[in-house]
Structures are given as structure tokens and as C-alpha cells.
Amino acid sequence: MAHKYKLTYLGVRGRGESTMMLLAAHGEEYEDYRVDLDKAQEETRKSPQGTLPYLTIDGNTTVAQWMAINRYFAREFSMYGQTNLEALFIDEIVDTCVTLLEQAEKASAIRDENKKKEAVKTFTHEIAHKYLRFLESSIVSRVGEKETGFAVGSKLSLADIMIFNVIETGRLEGELVEYPRVTVSREKVLENERIAMWLKIRP
Template sequence: MCEKPKLTYFNGRGRMESIRWLMAASGVEFEEKFLETREQYLKLIKDGCLLFDQVPLVEMDGLKLVQTKAILSYLAGKYNLYGKDLKERAQIDMYAEGTLDITSMMLMYPFCPPEQKKAQCASIIEKVTTRYLPVYEKAFKQHGQEFLVGNCFSWADVQLIEIILMLEELKCDILAQFPQLQAFKARACNIPTIKKFLQPGSPRKPPPDEPYVAKVKKILALN
């Protein structure tokens, strides 16, 4: 029996959450090791586990995988969520990188000074609703299919449902102008593996709070 993949990160969303989502959507069980101290993090570096001295770290198939996009690409290929040919893979990459752009904005938001959060939230919502969500809405409207590429569930769809749910935490009606995305959300949330991941007690992490932000800053020695 193969060992479960081992995920090493902070006990929160961050850059690992998209990896958790993709594994969960693939029906893959995994184990997690949470960094609680700076000493644990420095030991990973000293032991040569982190190619660029950064987490997340995923250990599986005899590999120590780092760099979020590389990990996601590996998982998508391994679990048949990467299209049927190079053209579909390129389309999936484009859509997935768009959602990763949004993820990057969302990752920085909890670390903003309190006095900047209102403006930062408004900026994220403006960019997302004018630049990103219209692209996905148009894609579904044009091809009339259930999923973004080739009418097959892919990495791009997993990323999209993850980011939709995160954005709704900022603005509950953010999909009000996007009926195609509303329908996609309903479909995606009923996929058995995703439905399971959305249930209480799953490895899905809650929105980052102040104690989580403080711990991350302490471990990484951020000012």
C-alpha cells in the first residue's frame, strides 16, 4: 500500500490550500505536518528539504515537491485533471493562472495593516469583478459546457470553485452579476469529492485570523 502524501505547512490556508483542494478533489487522502516554531522551519532548510527555502512542501512518490505551481501541475497530471492534449493543457494553465493571480491577492489581504484592510478589500473586489470573473463567465456562456476546458473536470475547475468560495467570504453576493458562475458553483459543490471536502471536519482550513497571521510572521521572522 502506497504511503499517503505528506504536506508540511502552517496550520492554515496560505499557499497550501490550493494543494489541499486539488488532492481532495482527486479523492486523495493525505497527512499534514504543521509548522509551529521557527526552529522546525529552519531544520527543514538545514536538512535540504526546501529547494528554495520556502514552504509548502509535499512529499510523495519519493519526491520532495516545492513551489506551489509545480506541485499543482504535478498533481493535475498525476490525477488526470490536466486535459487530453497539449492544447487543453495550455487552456487549463491559462485559467488556473488567472485564479492563482486572485489567490495571491487574497493571501496578502490578512497581512495588511488594519487601517489598510478596507481599501485592500475594495481593490480586490474591483479587480476580480472587472478583470477576472468576466473571463470565466464568458467562457461558460460561449461554449455552454459544464466545465472550463473540454467539458471535463480539470485543475482549472478546482481552482475556480476554491476562489469563488473565498471571494464570497469577502463579499457574499460577488457572483450577483455572473449567472454562469452561479450555475458552475452549484455543479462543482455537488461533485462528491468536493462536497466531502466542504463538510465539517475535512482538512479544509478556515479563513486566516490574527493568531494565524502572528504565528506565520514569527516562524518566518517577518516584521
């Protein structure tokens, strides 16, 4: 029996994008419910943990924690590796992306414009490269005799989605010269026809 999904999120691009990319890659139908910033506090009361995004399943079950939601869909859509070992490799990359994303959010959340500008500069040119090196190293260490271009294994996975998401959210497209495997992983996401179409029409 197919489930009915509703994803509730702010009307801005951020963490929820990775979930919607997973849904797009699978061609899954769902309700994309966007919340205006001035109504966000009211909407969080409906979330089990008072956070956005949250997922509603079949109209009555709500789940918070965006990465729990991502991992659920990745498993449902066979985008979590073909073996437990591949799933472990995916988790290594995903957790690195989450840490990098948190660093990007921390810099962009600073209210003082001068301090924010300096923090974003430090993030982009120093902090981000530390984690991009980690990602590049993880991908390189898993590449076997048959290189596919994907971060893990021979097909698109949550790892590739998260790499794309953190690069976009952190505005790191111009920082990838030293990281060819990360670059190719990002390009593999763009090669997915369903995701490419969704990226063109997303809010």
C-alpha cells in the same frame, strides 16, 4: 508503483487548499502535515525553496512551488484536460486565478487595520471584478454546442478547482451575480462527492 505523499503546509486555509482538493477528488491517500505559525520558519528550512506548502514524495524527494505541485497532481489524476488544447485553456484560467489570488493576499497582508480595510474593499469591489470578468469571458469563449458547466471540457479539472479556491480565499461568494459560468464551475466542484465530504471534515 504507487507513490507515498506528504503535504506540509501551515495550519490555515489558503493556497494549499487547492492541492488538497485535487487529492480529495481522486481519493488519494496522503499525509496532511500542518505546521503551526510559530514553527513555520523552522519547517521552511526543509523545503527546497524555503517556502510552504511543499510536497514530499516517497519520503525523500521534496518539491516546492504550489502550482507545480497542483499541475503534477492534475496530470496524475487526469484533471488537466483530454488534449493539449484543453490543457492550454486550463492554464489560461489557472494563471488568471493565481493573479487574482495574489491580489487578495496582497490586500489581506497589510498590517495597518484602516489601510487593510480600504484595500480589501478595493479588492472585493473593483480588482476582483476585473479578473472575474476575465474568467467568465474565458469560459464563455470555450463553450461549444454541448455545455457541461465545467470551466473546460466535459469533466472536473484543475481550472474548476482553482476557481473555487480563489473565490473562497478571496471571500468573493457574494460577488458572482454577474458571472454565471464562474458560478456554475464553482458549483460543479461542490457537486463532487469526495470534495464535498472533504470540505465538511477539513481542519
